[in-house]
Amino acid sequence: MPTHYHYIIAGAGCAGSSLLMRMMQEDFFRDKRILVLDHSPKNSNDRTWCFWEKGSGLFEPIVHHRWPTLQFYSDSFSRELNIEPYQYKMIRGIDLYDHVRRMSAQHGNIEWRNETVKLVESGSDHARVVTDQHEYHSGYVFNSIPFRDVQAPPSGESTNGYYLLQHFKGWLIETTGHRFDPGKATFMDFRVSQENGVAFFYVLPVSTRQALVEYTLFTEQLLAEEMYDAALREYISSYLQLADYSVLHTEFGVIPMTNLRFPLQKGRVVFTGIAGGQAKGSSGYAFRFIQKRTAAIVDSLVRKNSVDLRETLADKRFRLYDSVLLHVLHHRKMPGSEVFARIFRHNPPQRVLRFLDNETNLWEDLQIMRSVPTGIFLPAALQELGS
Secondary structure: OOEEEEEEEEOOOHHHHHHHHHHHOOHHHOOOOEEEEOOOOOOOOOOEEEEEEEOOOOOHHHOOEEEOEEEEEOOOOEEEEEOOOEEEEEEEHHHHHHHHHHHHOOOOOEEEEOOOEEEEEEOOOOEEEEEOOOEEEEEEEEEOOOOOOOOOOOOOOOOOOOEEEEEEEEEEEEEOOOOOOOOEEEEEEOOOOOOOOEEEEEEEEOOOOEEEEEEEEEEOOOOOHHHHHHHHHHHHHHOOOOOOEEEEEEEEEEEEEEOOOOOOEEOOEEEOHHHHOOOOOOOOOOHHHHHHHHHHHHHHHHHHOOOOOOOOHHHHHHHHHHHHHHHHHHOOOOOHHHHHHHHHHHOOHHHHHHHHOOOOOHHHHHHHHHOOOHHHHHHHHHHHHHO
């Protein structure tokens, strides 16, 4: 017979771990049986999350590094950005996994199993999870596992939607001398070839000798592996002016950038993470949106013992903004480098960060819109409104 739990968390990446962390902070869940399922033991540093935040957040104890100052570069505009009261923060995947696992060991009601999830579905009074080893039932399943290749749009979706990929390859490099300022991070550097689409670099120094250098693109197709490596070598040589360095760690990732709808919830199955559409359509940023979604889930369970996620008017508003930018990028009506350059040139960085977090008000939205050419963006907006 299937084993029953109050809650099942399918996927122990950022979204599943964040949800579990929030559950452990609430007395409401202390007598609830919680099962965490993931095919991986999560014992490797498979990714890095960077995000901006005011004050201390949920994972403050494991913030690997933080920067009070960001640098923006493009051919038409460059500036050093003081982002106070925000800080730009980095969390390593292995630190998050270890931290959550260590905290959960203090809770006897939480069980972990390394199994591959094959199916999640909702019934009228319970949810069902089938793995390669067992079948489980629960009151709710919180699923962050995408059951399809994120490199391709879902089959049968409307052709009115856009589906770009944010893909990136990063090298953690170490130099022989003290070549970095660990108080400043390069947030976007567009002074590189835009031949393949929107492309820029991050440079995230974690000490005077070590930095994560990441090549990021917004395109419809991935590059050949050697093209990422060639771009990294060229940038490190030409812009960082480094010849003597070693590569300590490599990471690669792909995130969908789309205005296609991801499910919020299907009955007793609640979607989180990339599978729940928490990657912002026009930028790919996900960490802060995951934190908002998991906080809302926990709050709803504590208050109502149920979850009923709905799209708000603000959600619809920002989804329209995302669609407009995706329209402009997809149809190549304006280079993405120039879009971001104009926005950062004409707005304080705090407003830009709030906008990227979907937290600006209508007046602030108008200021952002005034930064970009009306003749390009207004027709795109009208077309997206009518689609």
